[in-house]
Amino acid sequence: MAATPRGRRSALIGGLIALMIVAAIGSLALGSVPLAPARVLAALAGRGDPVATAIVIELRLPRTILGLAVGAMLGLAGAALQGYLRNPLAEPSVLGASNAAALGAVGAIYFGLAELNPLVLPVLAIAAGLVSLVMLFALAGRSESPLTLILAGIAVSTLAGAAISLALNLSPNPFAAMEIMTWLLGSLENRSFQHVWIALPCIAVGAALLLFDGRALDALTLGEDGARALGADLRATRLRLLLGVAIGVGGAVAVSGSIGFVGLIVPHLVRPLTDRSPSAILLPSALAGAVLLTLADIGVRLIPSTNELKLGVVTAFLGVPVFLAYLMRERRLW
């Protein structure tokens, strides 16, 4: 009786892991210089020719790892927030952490600090994400209601967004403004292992915190009273959730820029394949987010265009059909 849903869940997770491996190999093999999978694998094993090794290890491997990790973090954060806020339109940016992290990065570019060392920008972005968390706590107070949290998140997010606009407004020359704009569009181009070492620990901590609370998120299906009557400690849940989103999404945005829609659409894509309980979509959303962002990043490299397309632009375009499908199902058009 219980075997069928559990079997279906294993099949879903297995399928997503397989897709993730395919996407990762594709990301290592494809680009301006396409490499045969055999050469890619040889380079990974340390037996490749120097050209392939340089391309795969130095250029594409960090980019692939970041694509997987950032995508997984955004997908997971979206799933956790939709469950916690019981709102299918919640996404990682709703608590303001991603805008604040972007502001930290923009500050680094605006004041010229980013040129001092490639690590200044991501570190400042993570720091700004954590500052936004402190503001969020100060604004939302001890209340456990999701509404106060959303309102506080919007306040923080709007403030950070306004400050970003201010930086664009006051930027001394068009090139500085252009640099900020480009960064804001989101990309994984030219990322090195340094970026990986900055983002990965943050994402690991964030993901661990968010994966912990599936139980409480399930209980919240019955509302706050219902969840607490089932033994959920909502205060601890909220603390883990806020820390997880701020640290994980802050770390992700710090290296990739703002990449929208992944956290919003991925939970919608996987939910129909599960029993629809919030806990059941957490891990699949992380895996599907990794697949989606990696595929989008491959697309960015392959779509011919004069400037390389930015990842955030592609994901935004991907988001629209998913929402139209959702809308049509709600209206029962099909």
Next chain:
Amino acid sequence: MVTIALDGVGVSLGRRPVVRDVSAVLTPGALVGIIGPNGAGKSTLLRAMLGLIASTGSIRIDDVPLSHMARGAVARKVAYLPQGQTLHWPLTVERLVALGRLPHLAPMSRLGDADAVAVERALKRAGVADLRERIATDLSGGERARVLLARALAVEAPGLLADEPLAALDPGHQIDVMELLRAEARGGSLVVTVLHDLTMAARYCDRLVLIDAGTIVADGTPREVLTPERLRAVYGITATIERHGETTMIVPTARAY
């Protein structure tokens, strides 16, 4: 077996006192009904007993102060069926009922065979086993109410606090639910239920607690509590009270001014 002892319990929502100086010992083995007019503080009292809302005075579950108990410990002692619960995700009935097993699960573990048995038992007892594959949010109000009752039963806690479990049910299912609650109580559970239907309350409850304006105005057997004078004073109604052997019928006839 579980006992809830209230001593001088008070609850304020904002500055407005909603429950005032309530003292009672709720014991297992007898079905306890809480009755009273709208806004009397019945639901608030139930929520206070579960620690879902801050209260003054003392609430002890099996002689342990509620404030000293972890949420999980309370959840394993007393199940709660709130009034008019909204469902936030379209889960299947079986999955929804399985939420009742959450208090028993260790962190990161899955539902085991014992949990599956408890879920099955709850589905059967609430008469919703044939709905198990349906999406709970698509059900009718009455079906959903019974599914939520099954969810509360699946906890298999020694105590059950049910807030208006009869709302939305047809007469047949009202009788089913009252018989189920009475059987649970007589089987050794603590069952406390908020009711509006005075005939049902008189017929099935072993003990009635009548609340008005946040305080207990009567506490005893239905025969002791439901007198014409009290109905007039508390509900502002005149009513015909007919007794046919064991059954009591209370038919409100008019507003009493």
